[in-house]
Amino acid sequence: MTEQKVDTPKPILYTYFRSSCSGRIRAALNLKGIPYEPRYVNLLTEEQNSEEHLKLNPNGKVPVLIIDGLQLTQSMAILEYLEETRPEPALLPSRSDPARRAVVRSISDIIAADVQPVQNLGVLRRLPADGRKPWGRWVVDNGFRAVEAILQKSAGRYCVGDQVTFADICVYGQMWNALRYEVDMKEYPILAGVYERLLELDAFRDALWINQEDCPAEQRQHS
Amino acid sequence: MTEQKVDTPKPILYTYFRSSCSGRIRAALNLKGIPYEPRYVNLLTEEQNSEEHLKLNPNGKVPVLIIDGLQLTQSMAILEYLEETRPEPALLPSRSDPARRAVVRSISDIIAADVQPVQNLGVLRRLPADGRKPWGRWVVDNGFRAVEAILQKSAGRYCVGDQVTFADICVYGQMWNALRYEVDMKEYPILAGVYERLLELDAFRDALWINQEDCPAEQRQHS
Numbered sequence: 001m002t003e004q005k006v007d008t009p010k011p012i013l014y015t016y017f018r019s020s021c022s023g024r025i026r027a028a029l030n031l032k033g034i035p036y037e038p039r040y041v042n043l044l045t046e047e048q049n050s051e052e053h054l055k056l057n058p059n060g061k062v063p064v065l066i067i068d069g070l071q072l073t074q075s076m077a078i079l080e081y082l083e084e085t086r087p088e089p090a091l092l093p094s095r096s097d098p099a100r101r102a103v104v105r106s107i108s109d110i111i112a113a114d115v116q117p118v119q120n121l122g123v124l125r126r127l128p129a130d131g132r133k134p135w136g137r138w139v140v141d142n143g144f145r146a147v148e149a150i151l152q153k154s155a156g157r158y159c160v161g162d163q164v165t166f167a168d169i170c171v172y173g174q175m176w177n178a179l180r181y182e183v184d185m186k187e188y189p190i191l192a193g194v195y196e197r198l199l200e201l202d203a204f205r206d207a208l209w210i211n212q213e214d215c216p217a218e219q220r221q222h223s
Numbered sequence: 224m225t226e227q228k229v230d231t232p233k234p235i236l237y238t239y240f241r242s243s244c245s246g247r248i249r250a251a252l253n254l255k256g257i258p259y260e261p262r263y264v265n266l267l268t269e270e271q272n273s274e275e276h277l278k279l280n281p282n283g284k285v286p287v288l289i290i291d292g293l294q295l296t297q298s299m300a301i302l303e304y305l306e307e308t309r310p311e312p313a314l315l316p317s318r319s320d321p322a323r324r325a326v327v328r329s330i331s332d333i334i335a336a337d338v339q340p341v342q343n344l345g346v347l348r349r350l351p352a353d354g355r356k357p358w359g360r361w362v363v364d365n366g367f368r369a370v371e372a373i374l375q376k377s378a379g380r381y382c383v384g385d386q387v388t389f390a391d392i393c394v395y396g397q398m399w400n401a402l403r404y405e406v407d408m409k410e411y412p413i414l415a416g417v418y419e420r421l422l423e424l425d426a427f428r429d430a431l432w433i434n435q436e437d438c439p440a441e442q443r444q445h446s
Contacts, residue, residue: 008236057373059333059365070322076299076336077328084321098307099293110282113299113336122365123341126358133351142282142345149281 014064016043017212018118018175021075022063026212027169028079030203032086036065040214043121076112079166091165103154104165107147111170115143119177136181144178144188147171151190158194164201171216172198176209181197234259234290237279239266240435243396244298245286249435250392251302252300253426259288262438269311269347299335301317302389314388326377327388330370334393335378338366359404365409370394374413381417382403395421399432 013029013036015022029036041047041062047058056064057073065072068085071080083092093100117123119139124132126223147159154160159167175195178185185192205211210220236252236259238245252259264285272283280296285441288295291308308313311312316323340346342362343421347355364383370382377383382390399419401408408415421427433443 055367058426059337059369061337069320070325072325072329074329074336075333076332078327079323081321081325084318084324098304099291101307102293102295102300102304106295106301107296107337109297109299112332113297113340114282114284117336118346126361138349146280146282179437 011065012039013037013066014039014041014053015212015214016048016062017209017215018176019043019062020176021061023173023176023209024075024080024161025063025065026207027172027204028082028091029189030121030206031089031091031164031169031201032082034082034086038213040212041221042214046157054075076108076166079169083166090163091169093160093163093165099158103150104160104167107150107154107159107167108165108170110143110146111167111174114146115139115174116170119181132140133181136177137183140174140178140183141176141187142179144191147181148188148191151194155190155194157197164198168194168198171195172207224433234288235262235264236260237264237276237285238257238435238437239264239271239285239286240432240438241399242266244284244324244399246265246293246396246399246430246432247298247392248286248288248425249430250316250395253429254312254314254387254392255426257305257309257393261436262380263435263438280312295347302392306389313386314392316383316386317390323383326373327390329381330373330382330390331388331393332395333366333369333373334397337369338362338397356404358407363397363401363404363406364410367398367406367414371411371414374417378385378417380411380420388422389416391421394418395427395430 005063011034013022013025013030015026016037041053043062053218054060056071059073061073063075063078065078072081079091083090092104119136124136127135151159156162157163159171169190171194209215234252234257236245236248238249238261249291266285270276272284277283279294282296284296286298286301288301291295295304302314315327318324342359347359350358374382379385381387382394394417432438
């Protein structure tokens with residue numbers, strides 16, 4: 001990480017290519033047309049727990065977004081902040097439809113709370129090496145089963161109707177690990193279809209782990 | 224669980240006494256003065272995975288809130304819904320202060336994403352019996368360390384200034400397991416103080432696990 005001033009006109013995003021939570025914010029900034037400067041934090045070499053990074057985020061995680069003179073942490077809190085301060089294009093249904101907003105947030109929270117944190121790098125490292133992939137698959141399957149059931153009623157082109165929302169942003173990042181754990185996506189045809197359609201959008205393609213500058217060339221070749 | 228109609232004037236809360244996510248919604252309903260009818264779901268006997276409950280929540284979890292003819296799931300999505308539809312008393316800072324709302328949501332998400340789901344019953348059951356308490360303590364310590372650092376700047380009487388917010392609601396429920404895992408709360412004096420002050424409020428006292436009808440008498444005596 002290089003030095004930076006907190007108060008800067010162009011938002012700075014502390015990010016790691018493989019981090020799905022970073023991917024959520026990369027996608028959201030792209031969708032809202034907010035240019036940003038990426039700063040790379042290597043989770044494998046524990047840069048997230050450096051003294052310097054802990055000053056930005058005492059939780060020792062990415063993403064951190066420096067915007068409007070603020071240091072914002074926790075990806076779902078950042079999404080809500082962006083939606084409140086840059087409402088267009090909207091990534092939540094209109095305020096006049098709180099029921100639909102609740103469906104979006106419910107799908108998002110299944111991924112953001114019940115799936116992602118239970119299979120992230122910090123947790124996997126506490127497990128025996130040969131138990132990591134089955135654990136990851138178990139966690140993702142539980143979450144995706146629930147999301148797929150909700151999508152049977154809610155989905156259109158995307159998770160909730162035809163609007164790209166927080167729910168899609170969360171599903172999108174989680175898919176990277178689902179594929180890594182070899183989750184059988186034939187079990188989740190609606191989810192798989194949504195992911196395919198998201199990847200047709202520049203905002204999501206550009207935010208993919210494989211398209212980040214901190215993604216090592218060798219991992220790009222093997223994907 | 225007993226039979227119920229989805230469309231009912233008095234909200235119904237599917238809850239389990241020890242579930243901190245249920246506790247969040249019990250507290251929020253109390254704080255907002257919304258009377259509700261509790262329906263008890265015993266997580267130890269896997270009622271949450273019964274066919275009947277999966278119809279209410281395909282994610283097989285509590286809480287589920289039946290309100291306004293809707294079936295709402297995921298506690299953070301429910302909190303946002305309640306705030307959008309019953310704004311008084313407010314459990315988030317005013318919309319004119321998105322930065323402060325972001326601090327509240329950031330603290331909330333540390334608990335709701337990085338702590339609670341990583342040490343819940345479903346996860347602990349996958350671990351060797353003698354590894355459960357150390358795992359729980361490790362997870363809570365990581366989260367509480369981050370929250371305590373944020374509270375050094377944000378706290379007043381409660382987590383963010385003198386207003387009770389989502390952040391307090393999340394901290395409140397997590398304290399139950401922190402105490403169970405014998406987390407050393409002397410390490411987190413601001414958090415400990417906030418919890419003490421929350422318990423001075425009827426809304427939080429009434430929502431405590433020990434004050435629920437489904438709490439077995441024997442557990443009450445031993446607490």
